[in-house]
Amino acid sequence: MSNYKKCVLVISHDRYFLDKITNKTLEIENCECKLYNGNYSAYLKQKAVDREIQQRHYEQQQKEIARLEAFIEQQRRWNRERNIIAAESRQKAIERMEKIDAPKNLPEKVRMKFKSGIASGNDVLFAEGLGKEYPGKPLFKDVNFTIRKKERVFILGPNGCGKSTLLKILTGKIESFKGSFRYGYNVTLGYYDQEQEELNPNNTLIDEVWSANEDLSQTEIRNVLAMFLFKGEDVLKPVSTLSGGEKSRISLIKLMLSEANLLILDEPTNHLDINSREVLESSLEDYDGTLLIVSHDRYFIDKLATRIIELGETSCIDYNGNYTEFHEYKSKLNLSTGNESKSVKMTSSKMEHIATKEEKAKRRKLEKQLSETEKEINSTEARIKEIEEQMTQEEIISDHVKLMELHNELNELNSKLEGLYELWDELMSQSNE
CATH class of the missing domain: 3.40.50.300 (P-loop containing nucleotide triphosphate hydrolases)
Structure with missing residues (x-):
């Protein structure tokens, strides 16, 4: 099907199949449709990013609205002509805003936890x-x-x-x-x-x-x-x-x-x-x-x-x-890839040799992943330190837009760093097995 040159519309719960075949994903959720570019795995990542961005923009707008409303309340308490004009101006600014909705709640999922009552033997x-x-x-x-x-x-x-x-x-x-x-x-x-x-x-x-x-x-x-x-x-x-x-x-x-x-x-x-x-x-x-x-x-x-x-x-x-x-x-x-139904017939020694080679290849791959993860952790930590230093500088503090950009980047880097630490722990556990 991946070689088929015309349009294919597929409904499936088989995530492996969707990853192999699709290049667009149409999601139906909360009575709404949204089209994402990419296969199933790409859709999951993009959906998470979109929800995070929407939540961040919603929170920023709510903060701004709260700030303006506090200003309006203060001006109305002073109740002079110029205060009333200022309050009305801010009120119109709020009304002109294109309101951003918070992300809708995700559909409720089942909850389950399997555990054994007693331990078995080995x-x-x-x-x-x-x-x-x-x-x-x-x-x-x-x-x-x-x-x-x-x-x-x-x-x-x-x-x-x-x-x-x-x-x-x-x-x-x-x-x-x-x-x-x-x-x-x-x-x-x-x-x-x-x-x-x-x-x-x-x-x-x-x-x-x-x-x-x-x-x-x-x-x-x-x-x-x-x-x-x-x-x-x-x-x-x-x-x-x-x-x-x-x-x-x-x-x-x-x-x-x-x-x-x-x-x-x-x-x-x-x-x-x-x-x-x-x-x-x-x-x-x-x-x-x-x-x-x-x-x-x-x-x-x-x-x-x-x-x-x-x-x-x-x-x-x-x-x-x-x-x-x-x-x-x-x-x-x-050895005969053209005949997929052919039975696998190998001597135990040859199978053991191939398995050993596989194990060594996996070990090399793991060591490479560890090295790359450590490099990425170091570069991410360095960038976080750089941003934190920038955010203490007077010219940055006075530039609201630049400060917000650095704040957003800092949040993203901290989330990324947390994921890198988890990946590093998992890779270390695998290397010690």
Whole structure:
């Protein structure tokens, strides 16, 4: 589609796809439309900048209006002819102003926080020789892996290769399979089913959540439902009347309240809008347990994955890293780029050699990023110091316009410096791993 020469209008929640394909983004929010240049990531940055500028201009204008109104009030108290004329002049100046509105409130987002009730052992899940086939249709065979505490593992593979089936085997939904698996010490399991089969369509929302959490009061259940934007009479709706996205949110509520230390999620971003996907990503990123996830959302995988297992009909690839790193790694393994469906067949020694080279390349890249970040921190700090010195000079203090320009630049540089410090901390943490 990126090579298509004509106009394309796309509606999608797939942020990775939008970043690859689009060069303009039309946002519909608060009953208004606004067109941004650039793909999804560029739109997010520009929207944040626009809101910050609008908020700053609004605050500056409100300050000026307050100053003029105070002047008007003072002149009216003195109540001489020249004072009244001055007050009327300032009042007309206020009326002539083109009023700037404060940025409108952003749409309300869901709120969620996943945490484990008890800690598991270091070894969470062992799978040995797992396989599944239906008459005339083999899915996968000889799948072996060990998942350890706090890993975030994603299962990838083409449609129909058995990813969801594997999760159903591991959660006991499918009993007929080859091989074996077992859970480690103190593992408590939470499962998200993309088909929402575990929801009772005859229950109301409040009863559906309450039935799995009978120790909570009605007020506590209502408060949790409100976190997921189910408020007032909405909680009395039957589950059968809900949309796909609303059913997903109910399943996530039940999962969150379970306080499991191993979450097995089958396509959790299906039916969720972009805002809800981003909230889910952040909450899973902060989760203190272990994750095993099937997803087609490449943006979601890139954000969370620490390890990827790709299923194949005869073998699987087990890789430590996120989606982008895995994609690059697999491209190097695939010598025949013209045949994307060709199975990856490499000796373990060659795969280990390539993985070592990848690790060294990542280390060099990290060191370069650290060096560049430190240089940028130094130059930003130097500019901040320079501006602070300028703002103490008499000629600058008396120049209101120049002083405001320096003040705005100083605010922007301080925000930038804060982001650079956070980036430096993150890079240092990675380099010490």
